[in-house]
Amino acid sequence: MRSHEPLIGITMGDPGGIGPEVIVKAYPKLREVARPLVIGDADVIEAAIDVCGVALAVEAVESVADASFDRDRIPVLDLDLVDELVRGEVREAYGAASLRYVERAIELAVAGEIDAITTAPINKQSTGLAGSEYAGHTGMLADYTDTENYSMMLVEDDLRVTHVSTHVPLREACDLVTTESVLETVRLTDEALRDLGVDSPSVGVAGLNPHASDGGLLGDEDDAEIRPAVERAREEGIDATGPESPDTVYVRAARGEFDCVVSMYHDQGHVPIKMLGFAGGDAVSGVNVTIGLPIVRTSVDHGTAFDIAGEGIASERSLVDAVEVAVDMVGDE
Template sequence: MITHSKKIAITLGCPAGIGPEVILKSLDYFKKNFPEILNHLLIIGDEKVLKERACWLKVEFPKEVEVLSLSELSIQPGKPCIEGFLAMSSFVQKAIELAKEGKIKAIVTGPISKEGLEKVGVKHKGHTEWLAKDLGSKEFVMSFYGERLKVSLVTTHIPLKEVSERITTDKVFTTVKLSYEFLLKLGVDYPKIALCGVNPHAGEGGLLGKEEETVLKDVINLCQEAGFPVYGPYPADSLFFWAYQGRFDLVVAMYHDQGLAPFKLIHFEDGVNLTLGLPVVRTSPCHGTAYDIADKGIANPSSFIQAIKLAYKLSRA
């Protein structure tokens, strides 16, 4: 039973993955460093799994944290199963229901198995598309946050050969707009956003590709008319260096690996994935279920800790 509304919901993710472990380690971190956050948290998951994993990890579950338990599973770490996949999907669905009812102000999603979703009949590629559809968001953006680098993606999980046709004026403009609003919520007073070119050397004046001339320059004009401080398009091979040095506050990348390769080079352990454009804040760690280490107790909670911190900050902005 939820005793307090407007909490930050944390979904457990796949019970057989490292989700329960990194959540428990994160709670232990906050208990020692920022205990005031604990009262704002609601875990949607399986209380039995959490208690068993806490005992195994030798950490105490904070009494301040509320748990909404939807299952009672006997799950071995590192051994995913259909029962776990069904529970995993129910945790996300419950968070969506609570968000629609206005009972939570943010969702931090534990790592799920996309293969597991498919096996239990959930026809979504992942959290981003699922949350956007069920929460009624027609405009949404996959973005990534780190202290030194912030990146938003124009296209996400599509084959590289389809990228060019998916880069439209409307899509890039929406990515810029939502990214700008995100930076303002972070407290950046005068945000600067840079666009990556699609092609090597940002097209080299049209010699290596036309998208910079036919789409991106029009987008920059539209953005500047709307008051969004956007620059570029710049060659991706140098832009990320300048963003890392602080010249720009956020980079808009045109496709998945263009943005995530440099981002994860810098923020592999502490980066945060977030979905812009939803009616509630949504963050998540940048890692997956990591079944291969789920029974070893060595999972790094840094990304999950940062995901909770960012959700807390944005939900209060």
């Protein structure tokens, strides 16, 4: 029995996207495992309740301490940034609002007022119009917490992957595969797995080239950069294996051979995760975890879905999974 229900700050995401809808649909399930506090706009959440037909009321609060966490009222730390709600459109004002929600959540997490952050999706075009240079949440979270070494971990059922690089061009991603960057990602992966309750983590490290360079026939990066990183990780006591052929290592991990796969670049890790998480149609799942931060942050693994925003049909499964992972990482207190 958990002696403390973790207080999870859920950022509302882009007001014109599906974030508000998945939050209100998920709230009854989230309340069973945590004290969820939405950080956003109360009026937008109220509009989402109407669209989704959920039997909830909004409790607008000015501080964390004001939230009652009743099961029939969804508490919203109301930043009151949205003057007009138009769903499905890229808008500078919405980008600015979604960034402010994240900033406020970081402030609360660093101050210890909330136990973790779970983020609903933002829209990169909207945040770009608002002047943000970040490709997503991850870089912003790292900068605002003065974190130098961090990575993205994706979780889908029995498969977990982390990344040496994410939102960079593929040509640049190859240059970022160095012994130091791979070793640091392996270290972060091992630590994150322990935070998730894996006592003796096993880490598979994917190669960069097809068949992990096939003994040098298809390049030298795997032997020159990745293999030394794996050897150094093993010297540090980490159960790391690789470089492994990228076309089979994810299947092996899904079957239980590895607790996580370290991927060399964005699509190498995202494709297997999204094949699993998105194959079910509307019930999109999958969780994004930023590892290496001094705070706990998880996220849905889908976008703002402007094409269905306002229809009340978006699946809340990924958000439920993301909050549950956050609860696991916070642990008993």
